[in-house]
């Protein structure tokens with residue numbers, strides 16, 4: 668898989684999903700949307716509708732209405748719990764996040780003609796140590812990401828169908844948004860448009876429980892949690908504190924905390940990995956990516 672650095676902390680994987688995996692993911696998402704129908708989010712206070720419609724899967728879903736942005740365990744219209752995050756989506760997180768706990772929220776953004784998303788930060792999560800993993804399907808979206816101050820310079824990325832983008836560490840609170848779609852760039856969705864999946868860890872994980880690809884949760888020996896476990900830092904760097912002392916090594920050995928950099932054959936992470944180095948339209952824009960000055964805009968539908 669090709670990994671393209673965008674800004675520090677942000678990596679783009681063009682053509683991550685094969686065409687077959689994209690089609691099967693769309694079928695999976697149709698099932699999710701049958702259980703949790705798309706709803707129309709509203710801007711806090713003003714009640715202006717977003718141009719993007721949304722739904723979620725996972726134990727928590729992101730919603731926005733006049734009362735504000737928040738995560739909640741149930742659909743705002745049906746009152747039902749969100750459906751679980753499908754295994755094929757979790758596999759992408761496991762493969763690219765370098766984070767040892769599962770996401771709790773998978774926000775499904777549906778972009779029709781004219782939809783966009785203003786520059787904003789993803790900052791409603793308690794756990795900012797986990798990256799945000801974003802997956803694009805359908806028409807190419809003109810995405811931009813910059814720094815952590817509003818109004819700074821941004822780097823454009825053409826997110827094509829099957830692309831994955833990860834932003835964590837220095838980019839976890841980076842301003843980002845989607846200016847517009849490029850109509851006619853994909854036939855994946857029969858009526859056109861774009862689906863973006865945004866995977867996020869919301870709550871701080873209980874460090875006594877870790878997970879590994881294709882494995883069940885592991886429990887640490889009783890009493891070892893507070894001192895032995897490493898703090899979270901960007902990417903695989905979180906392993907370093909554990910490896911620095913023999914106590915950490917012991918914990919890593921006991922818990923199977925050390926993850927291979929690629930998924931072991933037969934693990935669940937292999938299912939959605941690219942089968943071929945598919946070249947998407949997005950690849951041709953790199954290098955160099957132009958840098959543009961951005962105008963300050965809030966997350967809005969206009």
Ligand SMILES: O=C(O)CCC(=O)C(=O)O
Nearest residue numbers: 774776789810845863865
């Ligand atoms: O659609 C995208 O690529 C970005 C979506 C996003 O930033 C969000 O839902 O917070």
Ligand SMILES: [Mn+2]
Nearest residue numbers: 787788789843
């Ligand atoms: Mn966002």
